[in-house]
Amino acid sequence: MTPILEVNNVVKKYGEKTALNNVSLSIPHGSIYGLLGPNGAGKTSLIRIINQITFPDSGEILLDGEKLSPKHVQHIGYMPEERGLYKSMKVGEQALYLAQLKGISKDQAKKQLKYWFEKLEIGDWWNKKIQELSKGMAQKIQFVVTVLHQPKLLIFDEPFSGFDPVNANIIKDEILELKKKGSTIIFSTHRMESVEELCDEIALIHKSNKLLDGSLIDIKKQYRSNTFDLGINTQNKQQLKDFLNAKYQIEDTFFKSLDNELKLSVNLNGKPVNELLQDLIPFGQVTHFSEKIPSINDIFIQTVTNN
């Protein structure tokens, strides 16, 4: 299956400054894709190119295997980081207008709008102006406007910044439901931990360059260190530590727990996990045992320092 979006060797410069340096990505159908990197890395530049707001100096972008052209705006829904709505325009009119600009008919837009208004229980806002709504209410409208034309590719730039926690949750759920229905979703954010649990695939961008990309699980496997956090209630703390130290690499660690147990971070040194467990059991009661999975943040920092 062709990926829904392919970015091939895209270069974008603003005067002397390079915003994107030969970036290539491939975004599979039906995935949630995280475009991650610190502020100023080039994420928004890339997103604006995908939305045909600006154009690359070189390189090409394929949507569903076709070279990106103006007719494709209909298939993309975009919620920018700098977002807002016409303050003095009525909610219904505004949503219809923006949907029509995307190229769908008024009737179709009305039908969709009714669906979303009922779903989010905001039906009686139709004739209200945005300036009469609270910030949280306007955020819901912002989301509806983004998805109204049923795009197959949805792009959210810093999606959860500025949303209150309740709305952020509602919108997270709605996005997951859209994914179930077959939409592909791109999240772009510098707060990597905020989307970690949602993403199937990620790309790390740093200083105009792509550092790495691929499936989140594969990347994490690649960066796994075979280290386990463990907690054990034992009388012979020092004895246990000496015993483990001979066989594995150990470090003191900290995690929250209810008991005052011994907390260690243990690297397996190539030995099987179960051997460690068996080694522990004679010493006392194991209260905690989990693999230390590297966070995207850790991976990011590690790649940046390695490069």
Place this chain on the structure above:
Amino acid sequence: MGVLSLIIKREFISKVRNKSFIVMTFVSPLIFVAVAALIGYLSSMKTEVKHIGIHDESGMFVNDFKSNESYKYHDVSKVDPKILKDSVSQANYEGVLFIPAKENLKDYEKAIEYVSEDSPSIGFIADVESKLSDKLMRQNLSSKGIDTVLLDQSKIDVTMHLTKASGEETVKGLNEMKVAIGSAFGYLIMMFIIIYGNMVMRSVIEEKTNRIIEIIVSSIKPVQLMMGKIIGTTFAGILQFVIWAIVGMILLVIANTVFGLNTSTPTTELAMETAKFANVKVYFAEFLKLPLLSMIAYFLIYFIGGYFLYSSLYAAIGAAVDNETDTQQFMFPVIMPLMLGVYIGFFTVMNEPHGTVATIFSMIPFTSPIVMLMRIPFGVPFYQIALSIALLFATFIAIVWVASKIYRVGILMYGKKPTWKELVKWLKY
């Protein structure tokens, strides 16, 4: 429906529904008529009669000063000049004219004095001076044995008939009318550009501050948005002008009949009315002789060219800044050529419609919509008009291109107050 027409429709509706638009549309004609009525009322009030004393030691001039509605002259030659000067400061007299007795007529040149508290009007000074020199000249002529009565009788007034080379006869007063029509057209274009250009600019800034702009340009091209905005605002502007014209006319008619702006006595009023009517008839006939259709056609062409040229500049300025207070530094270069056009129109075209200055500025695209329109009633060779229109539209296309580049970059820039240098850099992005 095409994207462009969608945008035009939204811009038009949002302008027309705006409260300030509605208020402006219906209140301004009221204010205009009220001001006109006030001016009419004030000017129809009798002005206060001013008393002027004449202290004429020569006894030669005093009889030449005949009192009229505005000035009453008093012969005070017998009164002591010192007392007279006091009575001026006590405001018994507006002013006193002191004429000493001189042997030689030539000596009067610098000898006459006018004493007053407030400085007299230029018209009054000119009037008195011409009376005095006229009298002295006659006196001089008589002393040299020339009969001044005979001189008056032999005076012949010439009224020239103005005829064009094509044989068509023109009438006096037509030139004034041409000036008036040309000026009205030119002025109208300037007003329209400033009012509605500003409206375009504000609407661009509004989209930026509302942060909706990025959502819109992810659906359509920025240049489409810019043109849609300009055209939509134009329609709103034309609607406003039409309403102003209709409401204004109705109100003027009402004001005229209700308040009766003429306060002169019935008999003279009647005479004046008939005279006026005859005049109006002549003017109207002459007015119809002007190439009205082609003038209106040219008005529309220059209007479209000039308005689009300037409003795309306004749109670019709106895109370059974050808020209206930052627009000042860019406004001056936009307003200046407009003002220049109007001044050249008023001062140069009226005196010399086909002079070098008028011709050059009617070619420069930034002033041509105003200057050429003022020239057209005087008859401009077709090749000049064609050249000027071609230049205007070529520049218009170039400016729209430049403006849309600035617009495209500017709408996505926040928090920076751009310099001219930076705007030039944006053209290369």
